[in-house]
Amino acid sequence: MGAFYCSICGKTDFSGKGHIHGKSHQSKLKVILVKFMDKVKEARRTIKNPQVEKYSPHHDVKFWCYCCALEVQKHVTDSNITVLYGGLLEHMSTPEHRKNTHKFCWDNKADLKLRDKFITTEEETERFKSEVSKALEQFEEKEDVFIKQQAAVIRSQEQHRLEVLQSLSEPDPELLQPAELDHYSNKPTARSSHSRSYEMEAQPGPSHEDHEASHCHRSEPGFGLTFIGYQNSSSCGNVHTGAVPPWLLEEPDEGPQEMGPSIQEFLKHKEQEKLKKLPPNRVGANFDHSSHTDANWLPSFGRVWNSGRRWQSRNQFREEEAKTRGKRKWKDDGKATKKQKGLSNGEL
Amino acid sequence: MSFFLPKLSCKKDIDDAIKTVAEKVLVLRFGRDADSVCLQLDEILSKTAHDLSNMASVYLVDVETAPLYTRYFDISFIPSTVFFFNGQHMKVDYGSPDHTKFVGSFKTKQDFMDLIEVIYRGAMRGKLIVRSPIDPRNVPKYELLYHDI
Numbered sequence: 001m002g003a004f005y006c007s008i009c010g011k012t013d014f015s016g017k018g019h020i021h022g023k024s025h026q027s028k029l030k031v032i033l034v035k036f037m038d039k040v041k042e043a044r045r046t047i048k049n050p051q052v053e054k055y056s057p058h059h060d061v062k063f064w065c066y067c068c069a070l071e072v073q074k075h076v077t078d079s080n081i082t083v084l085y086g087g088l089l090e091h092m093s094t095p096e097h098r099k100n101t102h103k104f105c106w107d108n109k110a111d112l113k114l115r116d117k118f119i120t121t122e123e124e125t126e127r128f129k130s131e132v133s134k135a136l137e138q139f140e141e142k143e144d145v146f147i148k149q150q151a152a153v154i155r156s157q158e159q160h161r162l163e164v165l166q167s168l169s170e171p172d173p174e175l176l177q178p179a180e181l182d183h184y185s186n187k188p189t190a191r192s193s194h195s196r197s198y199e200m201e202a203q204p205g206p207s208h209e210d211h212e213a214s215h216c217h218r219s220e221p222g223f224g225l226t227f228i229g230y231q232n233s234s235s236c237g238n239v240h241t242g243a244v245p246p247w248l249l250e251e252p253d254e255g256p257q258e259m260g261p262s263i264q265e266f267l268k269h270k271e272q273e274k275l276k277k278l279p280p281n282r283v284g285a286n287f288d289h290s291s292h293t294d295a296n297w298l299p300s301f302g303r304v305w306n307s308g309r310r311w312q313s314r315n316q317f318r319e320e321e322a323k324t325r326g327k328r329k330w331k332d333d334g335k336a337t338k339k340q341k342g343l344s345n346g347e348l
Numbered sequence: 349m350s351f352f353l354p355k356l357s358c359k360k361d362i363d364d365a366i367k368t369v370a371e372k373v374l375v376l377r378f379g380r381d382a383d384s385v386c387l388q389l390d391e392i393l394s395k396t397a398h399d400l401s402n403m404a405s406v407y408l409v410d411v412e413t414a415p416l417y418t419r420y421f422d423i424s425f426i427p428s429t430v431f432f433f434n435g436q437h438m439k440v441d442y443g444s445p446d447h448t449k450f451v452g453s454f455k456t457k458q459d460f461m462d463l464i465e466v467i468y469r470g471a472m473r474g475k476l477i478v479r480s481p482i483d484p485r486n487v488p489k490y491e492l493l494y495h496d497i
Contacts, residue, residue, distance in 0.1 A: 278371060281474040284434020289370050295359070299366045301430075301437040304422040304448050305494065310437070317420050 007069065008032060008108065020108055029108055032066055039063060040092075040117060043085035047124055050132045051084045052139040059084075065091060067100040081139060083132055092120040353394050353406050357413045365407050366432055373404040373438070373467050378411050378418065378449075379427035386427045389453035396457050396464075403468045425451045425490055433471040440467065441477065443484035445492040452488030459486060 005012045006019065008028050013019045020026075053059075059082040062071040068091075076086030091097055098119050120128075237243025261269065278285075303313040356362050356376075365374060377393060379386035390408065397406045411418045411426060421430055429450040431438040439447040440463070454460040462481045470478035480487070 275371070279472050279474075282371075282434070283438070283471040283474055283476060284436040287435040289367055289435070291367065293363060293367070297363060298420060299363075299432065299435060299437065301420060302439060302448055303420070304446055304492070321416075321419075 008066075025108075036066060037117070039088065043088045043092075044117075046085045047089065047120075047128045048131065050086075050128065050135045052132070052135045053082055053084065054080075063088065065097070065100075067104040068097055069100075081136070083135075086132070089120055089125070089128055093122070093125040353390070353397060353408050355408045355410070357410065359414055359416055362407075362409060362414060362417055365405075366435055369405050369432070370434060372402070372433075373464055373471065374432035375404055375406040375464070376409055376430045376432070377406070377427055378409050378414075378421065378423050378430065380410060380412070381408075383426060385453050389427045389429070392454050392457050392460050396461055400461060400464050404464045421449060422446075423449070424493070427451075427453065431467055433467070436471075436476060438467050438471060439477040440480050442480040442482065442487045444487055444489070447477065451490050454482070455486040459483075 004014070006025065009019070009025055059075045059077050061074050063074045064070075065072050072091040073087035074085060075088075076083045076090065101119055239245075298314050298317065300310045301313055302310045303317065306313040306316050356365055362376070365376070375393070377386075377389060379389070381387075381390075393406050393408075397404075400406075409417070411423060417423075421428070430448070431440065431450075437448070440450065441447050442450060444451070450463075454463075459482045466478050466481050
């Protein structure tokens with residue numbers, strides 16, 4: 001026969017139309033039909049109950065119609081709202097598509113029942129259109145209600161702000177005017193933005209708070225803030241005039257000072273670093289080397305004939321000293337010994 | 349060449365030495381400069397003092413000049429060497445009856461250096477009593493008498 005490109009298999013065949021009955025062709029055909037069937041089913045569900053939604057970018061998808069070998073818009077949209085699967089249904093109702101579908105099924109020996117599914121009859125189309133119009137009306141009603149609600153919210157916010165301004169004790173016409181201008185400029189922008197998209201529900205909330213904060217820098221006890229006076233910085237300047245920041249100004253009472261530690265402190269620090277490296281549980285780690293002790297201080301010493309704690313050695317020694325002092329004094333018969341100081345209470 | 353070891357002649361000097369020597373073993377030799385055994389010991393001490401300068405400081409004390417400490421440390425024989433670390437008295441078990449001091453002289457310089465090293469290591473680990481590395485045969489023998497007898 002001749003060269004023949006089968007679009008389903010994606011192969012050029014030389015055996016003519018005979019390959020259509022082959023296994024691979026039929027299996028590929030089945031797969032295609034199943035896929036297409038799913039899409040069509042979805043679309044058919046919406047005939048009785050069309051869904052109308054706000055426009056969103058993913059409504060612009062196209063789908064490939066196998067029968068007509070073209071790409072068709074899936075949904076119908078006028079850049080404000082979309083009717084889901086409208087495009088698909090519309091395409092399926094066209095007479096060209098009907099012809100193509102017949103041809104397709106005849107050529108590829110597809111099931112006749114399926115063919116009917118792929119075409120929408122005129123009745124179905126009529127029904128779909130009426131349902132769509134109803135749905136559109138409902139949708140528009142809902143949108144109107146929503147807009148009105150938003151408007152009410154904005155109005156109440158405005159009222160609130162005006163009340164706040166009026167309740168201030170200090171009359172300040174300078175403040176009121178820019179505030180009112182702000183209000184008026186915000187209202188039309190808010191309304192237009194609403195008509196554009198309905199996803200800005202988050203915005204009215206925070207913008208409400210922002211405005212509150214900016215207008216509340218003047219305050220009164222009723223709002224829990226204390227007024228500390230109008231700060232006049234025209235003498236020293238502020239960041240806008242380019243004045244020197246306070247933390248860079250020279251202190252009047254501090255002269256040129258040396259920064260950092262002196263040599264002595266540095267050496268001491270070095271010594272301390274060395275000490276830190278020593279094991280912390282060494283003997284006498286907490287011994288205070290610079291403590292001043294009086295003349296009868298005795299070091300911690302465990303004496304030979306004392307098997308108790310070391311302070312007991314010390315006490316024993318002091319007692320012995322006291323005894324020998326006493327004996328000597330007795331012997332010397334009143335001669336004053338200069339070591340009477342040893343008769344302390346033995347406490348350091 | 350022998351280095352002259354510093355001498356302490358009064359209680360206050362000894363107190364100062366005990367308090368100020370930090371992170372090193374303080375060696376106090378109690379004796380008399382003219383005594384023969386003391387001279388032997390002093391020679392060993394002075395020859396090793398420089399090598400042990402990072403671990404120990406050595407001082408000589410004449411027992412006549414510090415009778416209070418002579419009594420406090422129960423020094424009955426000379427020379428007697430007492431060891432301190434950071435103001436704490438270090439006891440050493442030499443195999444002899446008295447652990448609080450080393451009585452007599454050392455046989456060799458190495459004995460003394462080993463002893464100092466053992467005391468230093470023990471002190472760094474927090475031990476107040478250590479075991480002497482010196483062979484007991486090289487440790488001078490003496491009789492410890494209770495002073496009332």
